[in-house]
Amino acid sequence: MHFSAVLRISGLLLMLFSMTMLTPLPFAWYYGEDSLVAFILAFGLTLSAGLLAWLPVARSGQELRIREGFLVTAVFYISLGLFGALPLWLETGAWLSFTDAAFESFSGLTTTGATVATGLDDLPRSVLIYRQQLQWLGGMGIIILAVAILPMLGVGGMQLYRTEMPGPVKDTKLTPRIAETAKALWYIYLTLTIACALAYWLAGMGPFDALAHSFSTVSIGGYSTYDASMGHFDSVGVEAVAVVFMILCGINFGLHFAVWNRRAPWLYLRDMEVKGYLAMLLGVGGLTVMMLGMNGVLAWPEAIRDGVFQTVSIATTSGFTTTEFSAWPGVLPFLVFFAAFTGACAGSTGGGLKVVRVLLIILQGLREVRRLIHPHSVIPVKLGSAVVPDRVVDAIWGFFSAWVVAFMLMLVALLATGLDFLTAFSAIGACLTNLGPGLGEVSAHYGDIPDVAKWILCLAMLLGRLEIFTLLVLITPTFWRG
Amino acid sequence: MKIIILGGGKVGGTLAEELSSEKFDITLVDSDADRLHGLRERLDIQTVEGHASHPDVLRRAGAEDADILVAVTSSDEVNMVACQVSFSMFRTPTKIARIRANAYSTRAGFFSREHMPIDVLIHPEQVVTDHIERLLQHPGALQVLDFAQGRMQLVAVKVYPNGPLAGQAISALREQLPKVDTRVAAIFRRDRPIMPQGDTVLEVDDEVFFLAGRRDIGAVMSELRGHEKPYKRIMIAGGGNIGERLARTLERRLNVKLIEFDAARCQVLSGALDRTVVLHGDATDSDLLLEENIENTDIFCALTNDDEANIMSSMLAKRLGARKVLTLIGKPAYVDLVQGGLIDVAISPQQATISELLVHVRKADIARIHSLRRGAAEAIEAVAHGDARSSQMVGRTLDEIVLPTGTTIGGIVRGEEVLIAHDHLVVQSNDHLIMFVTDKRRIPEVERLFQVSVHFF
Numbered sequence: 001m002h003f004s005a006v007l008r009i010s011g012l013l014l015m016l017f018s019m020t021m022l023t024p025l026p027f028a029w030y031y032g033e034d035s036l037v038a039f040i041l042a043f044g045l046t047l048s049a050g051l052l053a054w055l056p057v058a059r060s061g062q063e064l065r066i067r068e069g070f071l072v073t074a075v076f077y078i079s080l081g082l083f084g085a086l087p088l089w090l091e092t093g094a095w096l097s098f099t100d101a102a103f104e105s106f107s108g109l110t111t112t113g114a115t116v117a118t119g120l121d122d123l124p125r126s127v128l129i130y131r132q133q134l135q136w137l138g139g140m141g142i143i144i145l146a147v148a149i150l151p152m153l154g155v156g157g158m159q160l161y162r163t164e165m166p167g168p169v170k171d172t173k174l175t176p177r178i179a180e181t182a183k184a185l186w187y188i189y190l191t192l193t194i195a196c197a198l199a200y201w202l203a204g205m206g207p208f209d210a211l212a213h214s215f216s217t218v219s220i221g222g223y224s225t226y227d228a229s230m231g232h233f234d235s236v237g238v239e240a241v242a243v244v245f246m247i248l249c250g251i252n253f254g255l256h257f258a259v260w261n262r263r264a265p266w267l268y269l270r271d272m273e274v275k276g277y278l279a280m281l282l283g284v285g286g287l288t289v290m291m292l293g294m295n296g297v298l299a300w301p302e303a304i305r306d307g308v309f310q311t312v313s314i315a316t317t318s319g320f321t322t323t324e325f326s327a328w329p330g331v332l333p334f335l336v337f338f339a340a341f342t343g344a345c346a347g348s349t350g351g352g353l354k355v356v357r358v359l360l361i362i363l364q365g366l367r368e369v370r371r372l373i374h375p376h377s378v379i380p381v382k383l384g385s386a387v388v389p390d391r392v393v394d395a396i397w398g399f400f401s402a403w404v405v406a407f408m409l410m411l412v413a414l415l416a417t418g419l420d421f422l423t424a425f426s427a428i429g430a431c432l433t434n435l436g437p438g439l440g441e442v443s444a445h446y447g448d449i450p451d452v453a454k455w456i457l458c459l460a461m462l463l464g465r466l467e468i469f470t471l472l473v474l475i476t477p478t479f480w481r482g
Numbered sequence: 483m484k485i486i487i488l489g490g491g492k493v494g495g496t497l498a499e500e501l502s503s504e505k506f507d508i509t510l511v512d513s514d515a516d517r518l519h520g521l522r523e524r525l526d527i528q529t530v531e532g533h534a535s536h537p538d539v540l541r542r543a544g545a546e547d548a549d550i551l552v553a554v555t556s557s558d559e560v561n562m563v564a565c566q567v568s569f570s571m572f573r574t575p576t577k578i579a580r581i582r583a584n585a586y587s588t589r590a591g592f593f594s595r596e597h598m599p600i601d602v603l604i605h606p607e608q609v610v611t612d613h614i615e616r617l618l619q620h621p622g623a624l625q626v627l628d629f630a631q632g633r634m635q636l637v638a639v640k641v642y643p644n645g646p647l648a649g650q651a652i653s654a655l656r657e658q659l660p661k662v663d664t665r666v667a668a669i670f671r672r673d674r675p676i677m678p679q680g681d682t683v684l685e686v687d688d689e690v691f692f693l694a695g696r697r698d699i700g701a702v703m704s705e706l707r708g709h710e711k712p713y714k715r716i717m718i719a720g721g722g723n724i725g726e727r728l729a730r731t732l733e734r735r736l737n738v739k740l741i742e743f744d745a746a747r748c749q750v751l752s753g754a755l756d757r758t759v760v761l762h763g764d765a766t767d768s769d770l771l772l773e774e775n776i777e778n779t780d781i782f783c784a785l786t787n788d789d790e791a792n793i794m795s796s797m798l799a800k801r802l803g804a805r806k807v808l809t810l811i812g813k814p815a816y817v818d819l820v821q822g823g824l825i826d827v828a829i830s831p832q833q834a835t836i837s838e839l840l841v842h843v844r845k846a847d848i849a850r851i852h853s854l855r856r857g858a859a860e861a862i863e864a865v866a867h868g869d870a871r872s873s874q875m876v877g878r879t880l881d882e883i884v885l886p887t888g889t890t891i892g893g894i895v896r897g898e899e900v901l902i903a904h905d906h907l908v909v910q911s912n913d914h915l916i917m918f919v920t921d922k923r924r925i926p927e928v929e930r931l932f933q934v935s936v937h938f939f
Contacts, residue, residue, distance in 0.1 A: 370759075374739075376770055378748040378760045387753040 005062035010075050011054025017080055018046035020137060021087055021130070028126035035126045038091035046083045069153055070473050073145065077462060081106040084134055091127055099451045106458040108134030110465040111142060111349055113222025113319040113436030114457070116447040120227050125208065128225045132215040139219025139349040140189055142465065143253045144182050146347045150467060188256050193218045196245045203237035217245045220349040222319030222436040227444075230313075231322040236305060239322060243312045250277065250316040250344030272384040273345050273356040280355065284339045285311040291332055315339035317351040319436025326443035333439055337426065340435040351434030351464055353403065357396050359383070364393055402468050407432055410460050417453040427453070431460035483507065484548045485843065486574075488534035488564050489555035490517050492812055493580070493606060496832040497552065497839060502527050504922070506843065509543045512555075535564040537571050545572040550843060553579040554604075558586065562598055569599035576842060578602040582723070602842055606835040611727040613834050614783065614808065617827060618713050618732070620703050621781075621806070624689065624827055627852045629863045630895035630914050635699045636667065636852070636861055639706055641688040646706055653680040662701045663902045664694040667892040668859065668918045673818070675859060675888065675920035691854070691861075693892040693916060695900035713780040717741065717804070719765030719795050720786030721751045724810070724831075728785065733757040739774055741765045743786075765795040768802060777803030784809045789816055793825070800824045844929060849914060859920045863895075866913050868934040875915070875931060881905040888921040889928060 021043040028036045064072065082102060089101035096104070100116045107114045108131055120128065197214035201207060209225060216223040226232035230242060248256075251274055259267045268274050289307035293300045298307075306323045313320045314336045326333045343352015363381050370379055380387040407428055414424035419441070426438030427446070437443055446454065463471055473479050483506050487494050490512035498521060502508045508527040511534050512518050518529040532539035534555050545551065551574045553561035561579040568574040579600045586592065593600045616626040616635075625638040641647045646658070652666050669676045670689040676682065684690060692702050714737060718725045721742030729740050729751075738758040742748050745762055752760040763770040765784065776782070782799035784792035789811050796807040801824070808827040811817050817828045833853050840851040840860070850863035870877030874884075880891055880903055894901045895914040901907060909915070919925055 374759050374761060375773065376761045376763045378745075378752045378762050380749070380752045382753070382756075385756070 002062040002065065002068055004057035004060040005064050006068050006071050006075065007053050008057045008060060008062075009064060009072055010079060011050045011052070011057075013076055014050030014053065014079060014083065015047055016050075017083065017137075018043050018050060020133060021046065023133060024087075024126035024130045027129050028124065031125045033124040033126050035087075035091045035124045039087050039126065039130075041090055042083075042086035045086055049083065066153060067479075069149060070470050070479070073149060073153075073466060073470050074474055077109065077141075077466060081109055081458070081462070084109055087130055088127065091124070097451070099454050100447070103446065103454045103458055104131065105134060106461050107436070108221065108223060109138035109141070110434055110461040111135050111138045111219045111221040111351070112431060112434040112461045112464075113216065114431060114438075114442070114446050114461070115223065115436075116445060116454070118227060118445055118447055120225055123225075129208075129212055131223050132212040132221075132225070135219045135221030135223050136193070136215035139221065139249075140186065142219075142349050143185050143189060143347070145466075147181065147185060147252075147254050150470070153470065184257055185253050188253055188260065189218065192245070192249060192256075196241070199241040199245070200238060203241050204235055205233065205238060209233075213242075214245075217242055217318065217320075218249050218349065220246060220249050220316055220318045220344065220351070220434075222313070222317075224320065229322070230309070230320040234322075239305065239309045242318075242320060243309060246312050246316045246318050246320075247278075247281065250348050250350040252345045252347035253349075254347050255345075270384070273359065276359045277345050277355045280339065280342055281312060281315055284315055284335065288332060288336060291330075291335075292328070295329070297329060297332075311336055311339065314435065315342070316344045317433050317435040319430075321437060324443065326437070326439045337429065337435075337439060340433045341429065343433055343435075353400070353433070356383070357399065360388060360393060360396050361400060363388075364397070399468065402472060403432070406460075406463055406468055410456055413456050414453055417450045417456070419449060419453060423449075427457060428460055431457045432464040434461060434464045483550070483843065484544065485509070485550045485552065486511065486540070486543050486545060486548045486568075488512075488551070488553040488561070490514070490521055490529075491554065491556060493832055493835050494552075494554045495521055497554070497836055498527050499525055500836050500840075501843065504925070509548075511539060511543050533560075535560050535567055537567050540564065540568055540572065545574060548572070548574055550574070550576045550578065552839065553577070555580075558583050562586075562600065565600045566598060569595075576601050578604060578839065578842060580604050580606060582607065604835060604838050606831060607723040607727060609834045609838055610724050610810070610829065610831045611731065613829060614724075614728055614785075615731055617808065617829075618716070618781065620699065621711065621713055622703060622706075625854070626699075627861060629850055629861075629893075629916050630900075632696055633895050633898070634693065634893055634900050634916060635696050636892075636916075637692050637694075637699055637703060638689055638854075639692070639703070641684050641686055641690060643686045647684050647688075647690065648686050649683065651681055651683050652678055659702060659705050662694065662698045662705070664692050664698060664702050665892055665902045667691045667693045667861075667890060667916075668854070668920060670859075673858075677888070677890070677920075691918070693902065695902075711780070713806075715739075715775075715778060715780045717771075717774065717776065717779045717782045717799070719782070719784045719792070719799075720810075721747055721760070722785065722787060725783075725785045726751060726754065728783065729755050729758045739779075741770070741774075766791065766798055768798060771799060771802055779804045781806040781808060783807075786810070787812075789813050793820055797824045800826075844925075847932065854918075858922070859918065860922060860925065861892075862917045862919060862928065863914050864917065864928075864932050866909050866915060866932060867911060869911060872934050873911075873932075875909045876911050876913075878909055879905065880907050880909070883909070883931075885931075886919075886921075886924040886927040888919065888924055890918050892916045892918060 021039050024039050084105035085101035088096055088104055089098050103116050193214050196218050197210045200210035200213055212225050255271055259265055285308050288311050289304050292298050292303035292307050309322050310325045317340050325336060340352055342358045343354055344350020346354040346356045367379050367381055381393050410428050411424055414428060423440035423442055426440055427442045430436055430438040441448060485506050486509045487498055488511045490510050498508050498510050502525050510527055511530045513533055515531050518531055522529045530543040545568050551568045553564045555561055558581050565577040565579050577600050581603050592598055593603060617623055620626050623637045623639060627636040666678045668691040669678050694702055716736050717739045718729055719741045721740050725740060729738050732738050733755060739761060740758050741761045741763055742751060743764055748760050748762045776799055782804040784796045786792055792809045796809040800807045806826045809825050810831055811828045817830055820828055837851050837853045841848050847865040849865055852861040854861055866875045868876050891903045893903050893916045919928055
């Protein structure tokens with residue numbers, strides 16, 4: 001294990017991250033807020049922590065290997081989560097405990113969007129933009145993680161997207177080096193953000209809200225600057241823009257790159273995962289709208305508007321709300337909520353199990369059925385016309401079972417803290433899928449649950465974001481021994 | 483005419499045999515001395531041992547004055563290089579090569595003088611696949627052959643006891659098929675050709691060749707064989723090149739199962755094919771066949787490269803209840819042995835390929851040649867040129883044309899028009915004539931008929 005390499009890169013990343021605490025300063029200055037001190041203090045602390053980690057090993061020439069990649073990824077997310085909490089804790093010390101600040105920070109960086117904060121409307125603008133920015137940075141990190149790093153580590157079948165594999169999209173081979181890949185993805189991400197902000201602004205948002213919400217839309221995070229979330233604007237235009245960008249950002253960024261590079265939008269419809277993703281959105285959305293309308297819960301125009309927005313927002317794991325969907329009658333809240341378990345496409349900013357995994361699990365199930373009919377047949381699992389190696393299918397099953405076990409264990413732990421079943425179940429579901437809002441007591445915010453439960457949920461968010469195995473591998477003795 | 487054949491494998495060997503019986507000078511080149519020795523013992527040919535694409539080997543084979551080079555070694559690359567060498571160093575006029583890999587044919591114009599000088603590409607597996615596919619479109623046919631890009635087709639059927647043909651005179655057939663313009667082009671009885679006359683009575687086990695436009699063939703077939711149901715469920719034994727190609731062309735329309743012995747090959751096949759059920763196992767394993775519902779299979783195609791295995795698995799499949807069996811058989815001797823017994827249709831892969839090659843060694847302007855009855859007879863599509871003065875055909879009615887014995891004209895394709903031969907039909911320039919030559923020794927005479935005399939120039 002090359003600890004000095006891990007330390008060096010973590011220190012560097014932390015120093016880099018500290019710079020992002022400076023961006024709220026102009027807002028604080030412009031709006032005349034007294035949060036200036038908190039941000040400068042947090043910046044100083046983070047920078048010196050990074051410097052402390054980096055200085056002793058700055059000259060070590062150790063290379064980062066794939067194995068250290070697991071450790072770096074985990075250390076990176078955990079330390080950013082903790083240090084990212086500093087400004088929130090320092091600024092509103094009387095208002096947010098460190099637990100709450102950390103929860104908010106983890107939720108932001110993992111683009112979950114679960115919040116403990118209430119009274120957002122009255123918070124300083126600099127704090128609000130910092131929250132949104134956390135999500136935006138988290139989204140950026142996730143794309144690089146999902147498109148470049150996880151495939152390299154081969155976590156949960158994601159080697160399917162490894163550049164040298166003949167994957168569903170032949171040209172996910174972005175560019176040979178991670179640095180180049182990251183740059184290409186960065187441009188796409190930035191372009192989408194700018195487009196989204198402009199669209200929000202044209203749809204009638206103020207410039208500050210447009211920017212803030214574009215951050216959390218493109219990252220499929222779900223933070224808003226208002227307690228009422230998107231419902232605050234009560235505008236069909238704004239909701240339409242949000243729906244379009246949530247769907248777009250739920251698609252694999254590698255695919256966006258291929259489309260951009262070859263100027264070939266039809267590639268979207270040739271990708272099996274996108275087809276499955278759109279089919280799921282259409283199916284769940286259609287069903288929700290029908291049930292809302294037919295049961296007379298809402299008048300048809302509202303049923304369509306709210307049904308479509310909530311389905312897209314929950315299924316892509318964004319977590320914006322325009323209406324209290326958890327209060328919808330009967331099976332509806334669960335129908336919409338369960339769509340989040342599938343989530344968005346792999347390699348996007350969305351969460352959940354990922355469409356491609358669910359698709360492959362279904363295909364694998366169908367294969368078993370066909371095998372029963374033709375015992376001697378040789379049936380590969382195919383995504384489109386590409387054969388998926390058995391190794392990948394196995395990895396996906398492994399991922400799925402680990403996911404379920406993690407879900408169970410944390411569910412029991414949450415129940416032990418005294419939460420009722422619906423709250424505990426939906427809180428774990430919402431955090432493990434990086435969705436955000438749950439059902440029951442946590443449908444609006446997470447402020448009222450015990451501190452222990454918050455830390456458990458932080459872990460759930462991290463596990464969900466790092467695809468479980470990245471963290472799981474760290475607690476195995478063999479990882480450290482070898 | 484001097485022909486050099488590179489590669490003495492199945493195709494090369496059969497080709498040498500076929501052509502040497504027709505007064506061509508054949509030189510066969512192969513790197514395997516034993517194989518050459520065997521062929522030289524049996525056939526009247528010259529042989530050269532060596533690497534087929536090396537210039538000195540080609541020179542020894544007489545490439546300097548050869549008219550045609552046929553490169554049919556097992557390697558695409560050797561075939562291509564040999565054609566390039568003989569073009570660049572010996573100016574061989576006609577170069578024919580077998581190229582199996584599709585990858586080379588992706589760019590049009592690659593096989594041209596400027597790049598890779600090959601005049602004719604042959605693809606045996608594709609030829610055989612097409613052949614089988616045509617047979618499957620006409621349930622009950624022994625052979626289906628295309629002329630003039632498929633505008634006219636020739637179909638061979640067998641006369642079964644109690645069938646609609648048995649005991650009928652040919653003239654009576656016309657009344658049976660009043661709306662269809664067709665013609666009985668040839669009849670084989672106990673392996674001997676019979677000139678079909680109006681009063682010829684068909685006997686059981688006769689092989690009858692019908693010629694008709696493509697649209698009419700279906701009507702002829704359904705009339706003759708009762709309404710034979712189209713094939714829906716097909717089982718293919720052998721996942722080689724032919725099996726894979728056939729499965730790929732059929733899997734969208736039909737229910738296809740493919741049995742392959744080799745596990746690794748099964749993986750490849752199952753990846754390449756979309757809807758075909760790929761089965762790993764032995765086609766002679768009756769348990770496997772029963773498990774996969776052989777009794778409800780419409781046609782079982784044995785397409786491995788092992789004649790004996792094909793025959794055995796076909797017979798087994800037939801016993802277990804397959805409606806029809808089709809078998810790929812390389813050895814000509816086996817074909818007559820098995821066809822008509824338990825096995826319904828026997829196909830000779832070499833024969834199909836050789837038909838393709840024969841087109842290029844004939845002297846007249848020949849568009850298509852099909853070997854019938856294992857090469858005993860030929861169906862020829864030839865183009866008439868010239869005018870009434872320079873040609874022996876153009877401007878004359880069919881009954882005025884003096885044909886060599888054993889030769890008949892079955893039909894004429896004029897542009898898009900398909901005409902069944904009648905005595906008063908007048909041949910025009912550029913007509914494609916479909917002819918039958920039941921005695922191969924008469925082929926040079928037929929060729930002469932089509933040659934344009936000097937007045938033309």
